[in-house]
Amino acid sequence: MIEKELVSIIIPVYNRSDLIIDTLKSIQYQSYSNFECILVDDGSTDNSTAVISDFIKKDERFLLFTRPENKIKGANSCRNYGFEISKGIYINWFDSDDIMHPDFIRNKMAAFENADVVISKVCYFKNNIQNIIGVENRTKSSDNIFEDFVTLKISWHLPDPLWKRSFLVGKQLFREELKKGQDRDLFIRLLLDNPKIIFIDQCLTYYRQHSDTISNTFSIDVIESYFDALNKTIALILKNKPSKELKLFLLKLQVKNYRYLYSQKNSFYSFIKVFKTLFVFDFKNLKWFFKFLVASILYNTIGKGSILLRG
Numbered sequence: 001m002i003e004k005e006l007v008s009i010i011i012p013v014y015n016r017s018d019l020i021i022d023t024l025k026s027i028q029y030q031s032y033s034n035f036e037c038i039l040v041d042d043g044s045t046d047n048s049t050a051v052i053s054d055f056i057k058k059d060e061r062f063l064l065f066t067r068p069e070n071k072i073k074g075a076n077s078c079r080n081y082g083f084e085i086s087k088g089i090y091i092n093w094f095d096s097d098d099i100m101h102p103d104f105i106r107n108k109m110a111a112f113e114n115a116d117v118v119i120s121k122v123c124y125f126k127n128n129i130q131n132i133i134g135v136e137n138r139t140k141s142s143d144n145i146f147e148d149f150v151t152l153k154i155s156w157h158l159p160d161p162l163w164k165r166s167f168l169v170g171k172q173l174f175r176e177e178l179k180k181g182q183d184r185d186l187f188i189r190l191l192l193d194n195p196k197i198i199f200i201d202q203c204l205t206y207y208r209q210h211s212d213t214i215s216n217t218f219s220i221d222v223i224e225s226y227f228d229a230l231n232k233t234i235a236l237i238l239k240n241k242p243s244k245e246l247k248l249f250l251l252k253l254q255v256k257n258y259r260y261l262y263s264q265k266n267s268f269y270s271f272i273k274v275f276k277t278l279f280v281f282d283f284k285n286l287k288w289f290f291k292f293l294v295a296s297i298l299y300n301t302i303g304k305g306s307i308l309l310r311g
Helices: 020-028 048-056 075-085 104-111 145-150 182-191 220-238 244-258 265-278 283-302 306-310
Strands: 007-013 035-041 062-066 090-093 117-125 132-135 161-164 197-208
Touching: 007 020, 007 048, 007 075, 007 104, 020 035, 020 048, 020 062, 035 048, 035 075, 048 062, 062 075, 075 090, 090 104, 104 117, 104 161, 104 197, 145 182, 145 244, 182 220, 220 244
Parallel strands: 007 035, 007 090, 035 062, 117 197
Antiparallel strands: 090 161, 117 132, 117 161
16 A cells, blocks of 8 residues: 555543553554644643653654643544644544554545545454454444434444544534544544545454543533534534434433433523423333423422432
């Protein structure tokens, strides 16, 4: 393969001094060598920047930047900033604790043929990549990729897609205020633009499983940002005349989120608006939805009904 196209690997970094070198070495030893790896530090308080700085002295393809002060703190800001300063014709976001297969870039580039994105699979591991504990088998094509992705019948992770830059230019990328579900939010919005997708049935990312991740955090502010972002995404989806099944799935998802937020009136009004928009008349679910709605109204008017909301 002639490696004429530059590929940009973009990685946000925050306090990863213990893991980042393994990630960088897996990128350094890629069989496809024409890449730039843009690392954007999010204000690390450990010695991550020192560790990275020492590493990149030996390889000019690795570039370390700091998130600009005018951007809010968070991995999403770093990912967007990394895209802004990148030069590659192809873009692949990656995480600072995961590991690339040696042919991660090469095999994706080889699969490109009049496509906007090539998507591979992840293998899950704990501690080291010899300890594989599973594979994401939902990463595959379907007859209705958009709806099946939203409803979790198919799925993929942040590192899996290699995007053609031209498809991303001019689009809203990561929502910088969002603290949970960032990659799914992005993928859903990008799928609304009907990209041409090629799936390759290869496990090219080793995805580290551990508890130190925002996805496992359920504080009110994290749930609230996700709730608000999903409402915005739902509004976009509704313009495309979703099926009854999809509308019901989205409503149930917001019900799940709202259970954490029922004491906040702003969230209550947002939920009622979404409820009215997404409600599908279905005898099987009508009784449950009615109970939930009454409980929400009771709680927000007289302070009672929280047990039904949690049930």
